[in-house]
Amino acid sequence: MINAGDTAFVVISTGLVMLMTPGLAFFYGGMVRRKNILGVLMQCFTVLCVLSLQWMLFGYSLAFSPGNGFIGSLDWLGLAGVGLEPYAAYAPTIPHQAFMIFQAMFAVITPALIIGAFAERMKFSAFLLFSVLWATFVYDPVAHWVWGTGGWLKNMGVLDFAGGIVVHTSAGIAALVMALVVGKRKGYDNKPVPPHNLPFTVLGASLLWFGWFGFNAGSALAANGLAVSTFVATNAAAAAAGALWALLEWVHNGKPTTFGVVTGSIAGLATITPASGFVTPLSAMAIGLVASAFCFLSVGIIKPRLGYDDSLDAFGVHGVGGILGTLMAGVFATKLINPAGANGLLYGNPKQVLIQAFAVLATTVYTLVVTFAIYKIVDVIIGVRVAEREEVIGLDLTQHREGAYTILE
Amino acid sequence: MKLIIAIIQPDRLSEVKKELYKADVNLITVSEVLGHGRQMGVTEVYRGVKESGNLLRKVRLEIAVNDDFLQPTINALIKGARTGEVGDGKIFVLDLKECLRIRTGETGGEAIG
Numbered sequence A: 001m002i003n004a005g006d007t008a009f010v011v012i013s014t015g016l017v018m019l020m021t022p023g024l025a026f027f028y029g030g031m032v033r034r035k036n037i038l039g040v041l042m043q044c045f046t047v048l049c050v051l052s053l054q055w056m057l058f059g060y061s062l063a064f065s066p067g068n069g070f071i072g073s074l075d076w077l078g079l080a081g082v083g084l085e086p087y088a089a090y091a092p093t094i095p096h097q098a099f100m101i102f103q104a105m106f107a108v109i110t111p112a113l114i115i116g117a118f119a120e121r122m123k124f125s126a127f128l129l130f131s132v133l134w135a136t137f138v139y140d141p142v143a144h145w146v147w148g149t150g151g152w153l154k155n156m157g158v159l160d161f162a163g164g165i166v167v168h169t170s171a172g173i174a175a176l177v178m179a180l181v182v183g184k185r186k187g188y189d190n191k192p193v194p195p196h197n198l199p200f201t202v203l204g205a206s207l208l209w210f211g212w213f214g215f216n217a218g219s220a221l222a223a224n225g226l227a228v229s230t231f232v233a234t235n236a237a238a239a240a241a242g243a244l245w246a247l248l249e250w251v252h253n254g255k256p257t258t259f260g261v262v263t264g265s266i267a268g269l270a271t272i273t274p275a276s277g278f279v280t281p282l283s284a285m286a287i288g289l290v291a292s293a294f295c296f297l298s299v300g301i302i303k304p305r306l307g308y309d310d311s312l313d314a315f316g317v318h319g320v321g322g323i324l325g326t327l328m329a330g331v332f333a334t335k336l337i338n339p340a341g342a343n344g345l346l347y348g349n350p351k352q353v354l355i356q357a358f359a360v361l362a363t364t365v366y367t368l369v370v371t372f373a374i375y376k377i378v379d380v381i382i383g384v385r386v387a388e389r390e391e392v393i394g395l396d397l398t399q400h401r402e403g404a405y406t407i408l409e
Numbered sequence B: 001m002k003l004i005i006a007i008i009q010p011d012r013l014s015e016v017k018k019e020l021y022k023a024d025v026n027l028i029t030v031s032e033v034l035g036h037g038r039q040m041g042v043t044e045v046y047r048g049v050k051e052s053g054n055l056l057r058k059v060r061l062e063i064a065v066n067d068d069f070l071q072p073t074i075n076a077l078i079k080g081a082r083t084g085e086v087g088d089g090k091i092f093v094l095d096l097k098e099c100l101r102i103r104t105g106e107t108g109g110e111a112i113g
Helices: A004-029 A034-064 A096-118 A124-147 A152-156 A164-182 A198-220 A225-253 A258-272 A281-306 A314-332 A351-381 A388-393 A395-400 B010-022 B067-081 B108-112
Strands: B002-008 B029-035 B044-046 B049-051 B056-065 B089-095
Touching: A004 A034, A004 A096, A004 A198, A034 A096, A034 A124, A034 A395, A096 A124, A096 A164, A096 A314, A124 A152, A124 A164, A124 A351, A124 A395, A152 A351, A164 A258, A164 A314, A164 A351, A198 A225, A198 A258, A225 A258, A225 A281, A258 A281, A258 A314, A281 A314, A314 A351, A388 A395, B002 B010, B002 B067, B010 B056, B010 B067, B056 B067, B067 B089
Parallel strands: none
Antiparallel strands: B002 B056, B002 B089, B029 B056, B044 B049
16 A cells, blocks of 8 residues: 655655765765866766666666575566555555665665775776676675565574665675775875865765665655654764764864764764664664774774775775674664564674674675676776876876866866 | 976875975975976867867976085986876976075075075
8 A cells, every 4th residue: 555655755765865876976076186076976976877777677676576595586677567556575655666766776876885995096987897797796686685575684684774784884895895906096105195175075974964864764665753763863873973083083183173073974874874773862872983983993093004095985984884883783773663673682682793793794705705706807808997197197087088177267 | 596496297296295305405385287298188078079288287396495405406306206207397497596585584595495
């Protein structure tokens, strides 16, 4: 039975999640050097176009049609049979296509998150091929494992409300792989490259926070109490994480920074995602605080010592946040908030933490192996990295023949 | 006294600065400029319309030195900026008639250092 309120809410939430990809583009775009901002914006925007098509043609079928435990079938190719009647196993009160297009925006933003790892040095053509292959062979199967009918992790009882495993763990691990295999940017010596436009980064973070309400609360797939509880938890974690990051900087570096407070908020948002529909507002606050502390360590203190160049901290913020949040969902989840979920460690079910950890491990191993294989294939066919001279001139001019800014008219 | 003007690739700046500090040259002025030498510019396309031969970003350094610092400064600039590719840039050396420090009113060689 289609419910007008639920349908309206999910459709609006879809719009909010769509806005996150351009939001991410500005979040990342502000952090790169002036000669590469169009490269980043272009990669994000093109992912929005290309993966929307991939999703309708075959991605949705691979991820969500009932298949085996590992992957969906091809029954819903080209959205065959995905109509306006509800598909009760996923969302009994909205048209099936509403669920499909809501999920499309998740499929779009996940490969876009990886861009942060190889920003400023990857060929656009190689990026396109990589993204389509990665969406098909990593995102679609992992989404099926966790959310699809018959998915093996779903059957095991894993909790992932809005994508801590499916979106952030998978993208984060892929980011780590890519940062390692693509190699450092020319001239990078383990010190951050100054961002060329922090106001863009703040704008992008704001759009992400805004869109994240659709991402998390929309994942309730109904305009109900659970959606509101998820909304509140999302805001609580983002706020706690942003505030703590600023405080940590204040103590550790003498001054709080805008870059820090927005990075903290995004870390909080990524971390609360898997837990958002299962936890109380105060648990969400605690999760935000832990997220901030961990990501602060991973980005500010551990990364410079490991010496890999995850340009925009796609792994350090999204990957670490996603893994942490998935584990903490197993600690803080309670059936009082979501009867369809499970109780976590603090509510008398320590086994949930093990299920969560196992799901993270399985996703990590699979993503590591397949991402590396895709990298190899793309590198053989096209070559992943731009030529050194192109890297010096910048991706805007060499990959797109445009400049973002003029110096003289 | 000489005024050295160097035009270099933007990404060589940090290396050039390192070399200059090693040579004990600490007082420099840096600006961003557009330039086009023997190296071809990059063709840009806006909504399908091509615009060719555009200027490329370069960095200009201005360094005023006493005569005994001239050669070490030039050596440092070359060491930091040279890659062997077309487009490494140029160094111009000009006679400097006078130099004056605003704060103290000192002039000449005193004011440069």
